[in-house]
Amino acid sequence: MSDDLQNASLLDLFRMETETQAQVLGDGLLALERTPTDATRLEACMRAAHSLKGAARIVGVDAGVALAHVLEDAFVAAQRGTLRLDTAYIDKLLQGVDLLMRMAHPPGGDMGWAQGAGKAEIDTFVATLTAQLAELPENTTGNAPEAFDYASYGLSSQDAQPATPAPSAAVTGIGQSRSTGSTGSTSEPIAPALASLSEMNQPHEADSIMGLPGAYDADDQHDAGEGDNAARALRVSADTLNRLLRLSSEALVASRWSQPFAQSLQRLKRHQHEAGEALDRMSTALTHAASNDEDRQTLLSALADLRRALGVGSQLLGEQLHELDQFDRRSTQLSQRLYDEALACRMRPLGDRLGGFARMVRDLGRSLGKPAQLDIRGADTQVDRDILDQLEAPLGHLLRNAVDHGLESQAQRLAAGKPAQGKITLSARHSAGLLLVSVADDGAGIDLDRVRDAVVARGLVTMETAQRLDDNELLEFLMLPGFTLRETVTDVSGRGVGLDAVRAMVAAVRGTVRIEHSPGRGTKFVLQLPLTLSVVRSLLVEIGGEPYALPLASLSRTLALAPEHIEMLEGRPHFTLDGRQIGVVSARQVLYGSEPVAAPGAQPVVVIGDGEARYGLAVDKFLGERMLVVQPLDARLGKLPNIAAGALAEDGTPLLIIDPADLLRSIAKAVETGSLERLPARAAQGGVAVRKRVLVVDDSLTVRELERKLLAARGYDVSVAVDGMDGWNAVRSETFDMVITDVDMPRMDGIELVTLIKRDARTADLPVMIVSYKDREEDRQRGLDAGADYYLAKGSFHDDALLRAVVDLIGEAQ
Numbered sequence: 001m002s003d004d005l006q007n008a009s010l011l012d013l014f015r016m017e018t019e020t021q022a023q024v025l026g027d028g029l030l031a032l033e034r035t036p037t038d039a040t041r042l043e044a045c046m047r048a049a050h051s052l053k054g055a056a057r058i059v060g061v062d063a064g065v066a067l068a069h070v071l072e073d074a075f076v077a078a079q080r081g082t083l084r085l086d087t088a089y090i091d092k093l094l095q096g097v098d099l100l101m102r103m104a105h106p107p108g109g110d111m112g113w114a115q116g117a118g119k120a121e122i123d124t125f126v127a128t129l130t131a132q133l134a135e136l137p138e139n140t141t142g143n144a145p146e147a148f149d150y151a152s153y154g155l156s157s158q159d160a161q162p163a164t165p166a167p168s169a170a171v172t173g174i175g176q177s178r179s180t181g182s183t184g185s186t187s188e189p190i191a192p193a194l195a196s197l198s199e200m201n202q203p204h205e206a207d208s209i210m211g212l213p214g215a216y217d218a219d220d221q222h223d224a225g226e227g228d229n230a231a232r233a234l235r236v237s238a239d240t241l242n243r244l245l246r247l248s249s250e251a252l253v254a255s256r257w258s259q260p261f262a263q264s265l266q267r268l269k270r271h272q273h274e275a276g277e278a279l280d281r282m283s284t285a286l287t288h289a290a291s292n293d294e295d296r297q298t299l300l301s302a303l304a305d306l307r308r309a310l311g312v313g314s315q316l317l318g319e320q321l322h323e324l325d326q327f328d329r330r331s332t333q334l335s336q337r338l339y340d341e342a343l344a345c346r347m348r349p350l351g352d353r354l355g356g357f358a359r360m361v362r363d364l365g366r367s368l369g370k371p372a373q374l375d376i377r378g379a380d381t382q383v384d385r386d387i388l389d390q391l392e393a394p395l396g397h398l399l400r401n402a403v404d405h406g407l408e409s410q411a412q413r414l415a416a417g418k419p420a421q422g423k424i425t426l427s428a429r430h431s432a433g434l435l436l437v438s439v440a441d442d443g444a445g446i447d448l449d450r451v452r453d454a455v456v457a458r459g460l461v462t463m464e465t466a467q468r469l470d471d472n473e474l475l476e477f478l479m480l481p482g483f484t485l486r487e488t489v490t491d492v493s494g495r496g497v498g499l500d501a502v503r504a505m506v507a508a509v510r511g512t513v514r515i516e517h518s519p520g521r522g523t524k525f526v527l528q529l530p531l532t533l534s535v536v537r538s539l540l541v542e543i544g545g546e547p548y549a550l551p552l553a554s555l556s557r558t559l560a561l562a563p564e565h566i567e568m569l570e571g572r573p574h575f576t577l578d579g580r581q582i583g584v585v586s587a588r589q590v591l592y593g594s595e596p597v598a599a600p601g602a603q604p605v606v607v608i609g610d611g612e613a614r615y616g617l618a619v620d621k622f623l624g625e626r627m628l629v630v631q632p633l634d635a636r637l638g639k640l641p642n643i644a645a646g647a648l649a650e651d652g653t654p655l656l657i658i659d660p661a662d663l664l665r666s667i668a669k670a671v672e673t674g675s676l677e678r679l680p681a682r683a684a685q686g687g688v689a690v691r692k693r694v695l696v697v698d699d700s701l702t703v704r705e706l707e708r709k710l711l712a713a714r715g716y717d718v719s720v721a722v723d724g725m726d727g728w729n730a731v732r733s734e735t736f737d738m739v740i741t742d743v744d745m746p747r748m749d750g751i752e753l754v755t756l757i758k759r760d761a762r763t764a765d766l767p768v769m770i771v772s773y774k775d776r777e778e779d780r781q782r783g784l785d786a787g788a789d790y791y792l793a794k795g796s797f798h799d800d801a802l803l804r805a806v807v808d809l810i811g812e813a814q
Contacts, residue, residue, distance in 0.1 A: 724748025
């Protein structure tokens with residue numbers, strides 16, 4: 001094979017083509033095992049083999065030409081009725097498909113494997129299958145299908161032409177050698193094969209847009225005619241799609257700005273109406289108060305003019321409000337459509353990751369003596385590409401578990417009146433804005449007594465406790481790391497990692513998993529996942545006067561607890577839910593370490609976690625349910641404790657999305673160390689002391705909001721400025737107890753701001769802290785030389801270092 005650059009590119013395309021066509025062959029053979037005479041499946045498999053033969057000839061992979069050709073001959077023989085595809089032949093042809101996949105992904109990455117180390121294996125397979133096909137009798141039924149026209153394959157009917165002589169030297173120069181085992185037409189369809197390969201000549205790191213209207217397969221595109229370019233399947237990089245989604249979400253937020261503006265104009269209109277009524281009352285009063293008719297008429301005339309002017313203004317305001325309302329509806333609808341289309345770009349059918357599962361179930365079942373068939377339902381269900389990429393491995397674990405643990409042996413199934421072949425069903429559908437994926441088998445179900453014995457034997461619970469566990473609680477043990485019912489380890493099971501891996505993946509994408517079983521009828525695993533990781537349906541709550549988002553998928557319940565329903569148990573507040581005691585913890589204290597604050601009325605509580613690790617998170621207020629577009633935080637901030645990401649509310653207000661798993665770990669740690677304060681009773685509060693004021697100066701919205709939330713949660717009155725100049729104007733016009741500033745900012749940097757504050761006699765005693773990414777000693781010294789009282793690197797301000805520094809400089813908030 002030539003090793004020039006063009007040939008190297010074609011080899012990459014050949015690998016991609018081989019993967020695609022091998023998938024078609026594998027799925028087709030599994031279907032033909034059930035219905036050997038399915039003409040549609042036979043045609044699809046024959047076409048796939050034929051396309052691979054042409055592609056292999058183009059890149060000069062002679063072994064691939066011979067392998068694809070003999071597979072094609074087998075399918076042609078099946079079409080003619082001379083070959084019946086029984087289980088033995090299906091196995092043989094699947095071996096050929098496996099060889100094709102090894103050509104696409106050669107052992108050790110050896111690109112010459114097919115022509116070198118693997119050539120003998122391929123030649124043996126080709127020779128064996130060729131000999132078997134040669135022994136087949138000729139078709140004598142008289143109704144053999146018409147021979148396939150190889151020369152016109154890939155061309156529309158109007159373009160089909162008689163076979164041409166050998167291809168030109170310009171084409172054959174890519175791969176001049178031909179397989180000595182090939183037979184048939186001397187003119188292979190090189191041009192269609194080249195077209196097929198060139199369609200795939202796109203960056204490998206891209207994702208296909210499959211969810212857009214008008215995107216369809218290359219075959220459909222070819223059938224529609226080359227002149228129709230209105231609807232084409234394109235490849236767009238993942239980063240481009242992410243940027244598009246972020247911009248569309250920002251456009252959606254911006255489009256909703258006009259609604260509160262219109263509401264403010266409505267208030268202005270009401271004020272105008274009230275002003276008109278005030279004028280009427282004044283007119284009446286002046287009528288009685290004026291001393292003579294001339295003065296009265298003058299005053300009434302002036303009031304009439306004012307009333308007319310006010311009426312004209314009110315009319316104009318009403319017209320503008322109407323136009324603004326129309327614009328608001330149009331812009332919101334357009335932005336929503338743009339956002340929906342951008343989100344659809346990230347969606348792909350679930351079937352994109354289900355290709356090899358049917359073959360895996362079949363082969364694994366045969367190796368274990370448990371014939372099994374996989375039934376896939378809902379393969380066209382659209383899923384976010386990020387979730388789809390993570391879903392493949394867990395589904396593989398569940399399917400292997402279903403074959404190995406779920407299905408009975410043939411003898412047991414026949415004795416129970418079941419078909420000898422087991423059935424496993426993988427289904428997917430959308431439900432209430434979530435993705436539901438289930439893997440069910442028709443086996444014997446789960447032996448709960450055996451699970452209970454295994455739990456006790458492993459020392460996880462005592463026998464007395466195990467007897468009190470209900471079915472759902474027992475099934476939860478199957479998900480624990482290292483837990484298995486197998487006494488011996490095999491290459492399929494026995495290590496106790498499969499279901500644990502499933503649960504870990506589901507938790508990572510903010511989903512849930514549950515197990516359903518029916519004795520004698522089978523077991524079902526149901527995964528409830530978000531449709532996308534880019535958008536999260538959340539409950540907005542207020543904590544410390546700031547909005548936060550809790551992903552709904554991680555919440556068990558929301559409650560408004562009356563004071564009498566909160567009881568003290570071992571010195572800690574608890575409440576009863578579903579017959580179990582749930583501890584109550586303050587969200588203020590867990591997030592930022594501030595003391596819980598009492599308030600009047602019922603206590604809003606969000607129940608998070610499951611099992612023993614279940615807590616009631618006390619928040620200040622419920623703000624409602626929202627669909628939020630996830631905005632990753634600045635990577636330089638590192639992992640913020642208890643925070644997963646950021647988002648923008650509909651009015652553009654930035655907020656933080658809480659990480660439920662991290663929050664549960666923080667609660668568990670605080671409970672273990674006994675550092676949680678009691679939740680005070682919610683009652684009316686007395687007078688409020690004056691809070692100390694802090695000015696935060698930073699040009700980064702993320703950092704500015706984070707510092708503000710930290711300080712506000714601790715009780716400080718916080719104002720913000722977007723750069724040094726804005727901060728200097730605020731310092732001169734208002735009174736603050738402390739200033740926190742960044743260094744690098746537009747218009748005026750932090751060093752200059754500190755210098756101005758310390759030089760001004762009115763603000764010289766004002767404490768100033770610098771919080772900067774620059775943590776070199778010379779940068780620190782430069783800030784201190786300018787007069788800063790404290791220098792803190794941003795890499796550590798997300799913990800309590802910032803709060804400790806503020807307390808050291810000015811004390812507590814009140």
